Amino acid sequence: MPYVLPPEVRAVVFDFYGTLVRMVEPLPPDHRAIFDRRGLAAQGARWGDQWAVGPGEGEEHAVHSAAENDYHRWELDRLRRRALDCGVPEHELDGLVEEIDRAMKALRLELFEDARPVLEELRAQGLLVGVCSNWFWNLEDCVEDVGLGGSVDVVVGSARAGARKPHPLIYRTLLERCRLPPEHVLFVGDMWAPDVLGPLSAGMRSVHLCRPDPAVLGSEPPLPDGAARIRGLGELLRLVTSGAAAGPGDCG
Template identity: 80%
Template structure:
């Protein structure tokens, strides 16, 4: 499929020739800035099999869909790291019980499944550091907003992005997963900017395009030739553009787009 030219990202009702008044660029993390590499996390089915629970493992389902769902609100469980982890484990217990796992096997299995889900090895896409560095050099606030575990900041450090973003908002601490409106409210509060001055960049349609546009931001749909997560390319809504790599983003945010260095709230 040939590349889809990126349309200028301008406020609704503005002239297409008007320069984008962007003061912050916020990125999704997984699939946008980083991808998973081998060794991959242990398969859940293999964990069940090794514990003599093959029948229960067959009912368990896809290991990538057992966590919180897109758009899920969980603020009551995000008051602390311990409270959030307790909620994560309890979700796994309920699902395991529903699959017929005996109580005597429950705690060991749930603990191993929890560790397996988080045993993710990541590496940056080759354009990540270059583009984030260039945006900051232009005086723009750079943010990261991701549906992720409690340890998002630690993961950023591990892949070499420690200090690369002015604002980091993870779903675990924010209390909701994209595209729930709460996480975007938290993001905009942290950026201390009007939504129209924030550009959101990500590879997932609802969390990274429809959600941000609905919150008043503009959005860029990243469709890499080698996507970390397969997705569709629906028609773009007003206030959105589509790119094939992060380098293309630089043409949407010209030098001097920011009115001086953007501060972090």
């Protein structure tokens, strides 16, 4: 039986990276080049995945999210602790972690082709449109920079909310900002736990986006009740306007 969008849905909220935008070249510099330039090649080899240094999925950090300076200090402290664990001398720490922090945030983002027209059409239909993402403090600026500022009503990022999806706090913050009960909100994203299971547990409906050219590889488990699956945002418009969505087997 096809998924039917409940008529009470009044807002559609999107994940950001992998759903609305992807990373394009030039890519951020590899951390090993930063270590090598400072004569710390051995420590750089111990660092591991340069992206696995931020808060973990579902992590709560509200105490560090009271203000931008507090959050940035916490980000640098995490990098500093990891650098120490890798054997970086203390006199090298400050310069190294500040450069790594800048490099990690030097992202060039590009909209998926279907993002802007879909968001604009949803707003034209009278729906509230939001973005909710695990992101740095500057999510609002990034939404503006990619050209979506005029197409989005509500922006909620994990850095300011104090927790990363799928922690309940970020969804509570989202619903408060939308000023809607959860059953009136549809959440759309490409990641299974943050964008499907988390919103469902908060009482929202969800749509799992499985692009044929994904920015992030993810799993495609069987869909639970209250969720649909689409291959592109254009299918979301058909779901909203006609009440039909792709079935579980339609995402390759």
